[in-house]
Amino acid sequence: MPRMTPPPVDRAAAAKAAVAARRARATVKRDVAERRRTALEVAEAGWASEPTAPEATLRVRELLTSIPGIGPTRVARIMEQLGIADSKRVGGLGVRQRVILGDWLSQREARGRVKSRLVVLAGPTAVGKGTVSTFIRENYPDVHLSVSATTRKPRPGEVDGVHYYFVDDDEFDRMIRDRELLEYATVHNQSRYGTPRPPIDAALDKGRSVLLEIDLQGARQVRAVMPEAVLVFLLPPTWEELVRRLIGRGTEDTAEQQRRLETAKVELAAQDEFDVKVVNTEVSEAAREVVDLMTLPAAPSRPSGSRLQ
Numbered sequence: 001m002p003r004m005t006p007p008p009v010d011r012a013a014a015a016k017a018a019v020a021a022r023r024a025r026a027t028v029k030r031d032v033a034e035r036r037r038t039a040l041e042v043a044e045a046g047w048a049s050e051p052t053a054p055e056a057t058l059r060v061r062e063l064l065t066s067i068p069g070i071g072p073t074r075v076a077r078i079m080e081q082l083g084i085a086d087s088k089r090v091g092g093l094g095v096r097q098r099v100i101l102g103d104w105l106s107q108r109e110a111r112g113r114v115k116s117r118l119v120v121l122a123g124p125t126a127v128g129k130g131t132v133s134t135f136i137r138e139n140y141p142d143v144h145l146s147v148s149a150t151t152r153k154p155r156p157g158e159v160d161g162v163h164y165y166f167v168d169d170d171e172f173d174r175m176i177r178d179r180e181l182l183e184y185a186t187v188h189n190q191s192r193y194g195t196p197r198p199p200i201d202a203a204l205d206k207g208r209s210v211l212l213e214i215d216l217q218g219a220r221q222v223r224a225v226m227p228e229a230v231l232v233f234l235l236p237p238t239w240e241e242l243v244r245r246l247i248g249r250g251t252e253d254t255a256e257q258q259r260r261l262e263t264a265k266v267e268l269a270a271q272d273e274f275d276v277k278v279v280n281t282e283v284s285e286a287a288r289e290v291v292d293l294m295t296l297p298a299a300p301s302r303p304s305g306s307r308l309q
């Protein structure tokens with residue numbers, strides 16, 4: 001599998017790029033408003049700013065990457081859909097491309113304004129769903145992290161009501177019967193897992209954002225019953241890194257690891273069903289990208305190196 005993330009950039013350059021990206025987004029939107037005066041007039045008017053202005057020299061790829069929740073893989077797909085070459089700079093776009101890009105940005109913004117506060121986090125085994133969710137629970141207390149019910153036995157250190165509600169088969173059946181579960185599924189052909197609905201409704205009613213960390217089958221069910229939910233697919237930086245994480249975790253024997261990796265291939269093939277892809281290279285970064293989707297103010301950052309760095 002090819003690398004999915006670009007090499008790290010230095011912070012000053014990243015900050016400069018972020019400012020340029022913000023200005024470029026504003027310029028493209030202004031440009032779209034102007035286009036109503038007819039495409040010809042816009043063509044004659046040319047680009048709204050100097051060709052050397054930072055927003056004009058910025059690559060479209062960088063502009064799109066600067067939008068929270070859009071990773072490099074998604075950017076490549078969006079650019080292909082919009083028919084914009086990878087090397088294009090914002091200032092070098094033709095009228096038609098500017099119109100297409102401007103429309104896309106406006107639609108994205110409109111969607112952002114009505115964005116659901118319910119985010120579903122899914123992804124292949126060992127990609128780091130649990131780790132990212134735990135980071136969010138510990139660093140973004142405004143987010144309500146759903147606690148699932150499961151028929152699997154607790155692992156050492158797992159606390160009932162915190163990590164899961166550990167229930168037996170009869171109780172799980174009762175929850176299904178009484179329609180207490182938003183979704184449920186049998187995972188890894190072993191145990192049943194389900195999302196209790198009442199706490200989610202209560203949290204949403206109070207205006208809190210809600211995060212569900214569930215499997216692919218569950219994510220599809222949530223989409224069917226709550227189409228406003230934002231579905232996030234967590235990706236590993238590379239396939240090799242996913243294998244390393246699974247083996248490194250050391251919670252499955254070799255046969256089970258093989259079985260999970262086979263499932264992971266199937267799950268990775270479903271990534272395009274999701275609204276947003278987030279690459280889990282750095283736990284804190286991936287967590288921030290997920291929380292950004294909920295339009296919450298960011299939590300104060302902890303001193304670097306305090307956890308999971």
Ligand SMILES: Nc1nc2c(ncn2[C@@H]2O[C@H](COP(=O)(O)OP(=O)(O)O)[C@@H](O)[C@H]2O)c(=O)[nH]1
Nearest residue numbers: 148149184185187193194195213214215217218
């Ligand atoms: N559909 C569904 N899947 C869940 C739910 N809770 C957890 N899962 C998924 O169940 C799988 C197994 O979770 P777990 O037993 O904690 O083991 P691990 O994540 O593989 O270490 C993971 O893919 C979770 O995302 C739920 O409420 N519904």
Ligand SMILES: Nc1ncnc2c1ncn2[C@@H]1O[C@H](COP(=O)(O)OP(=O)(O)O)[C@@H](O)[C@H]1O
Nearest residue numbers: 125126127128129130131245249280281282283
């Ligand atoms: N960004 C990351 N960088 C390095 N290791 C990670 C990262 N995210 C998670 N891990 C490690 O990968 C392993 C699997 O993570 P886990 O959260 O259990 O995955 P999942 O819940 O998706 O099955 C764990 O050992 C965890 O510490």
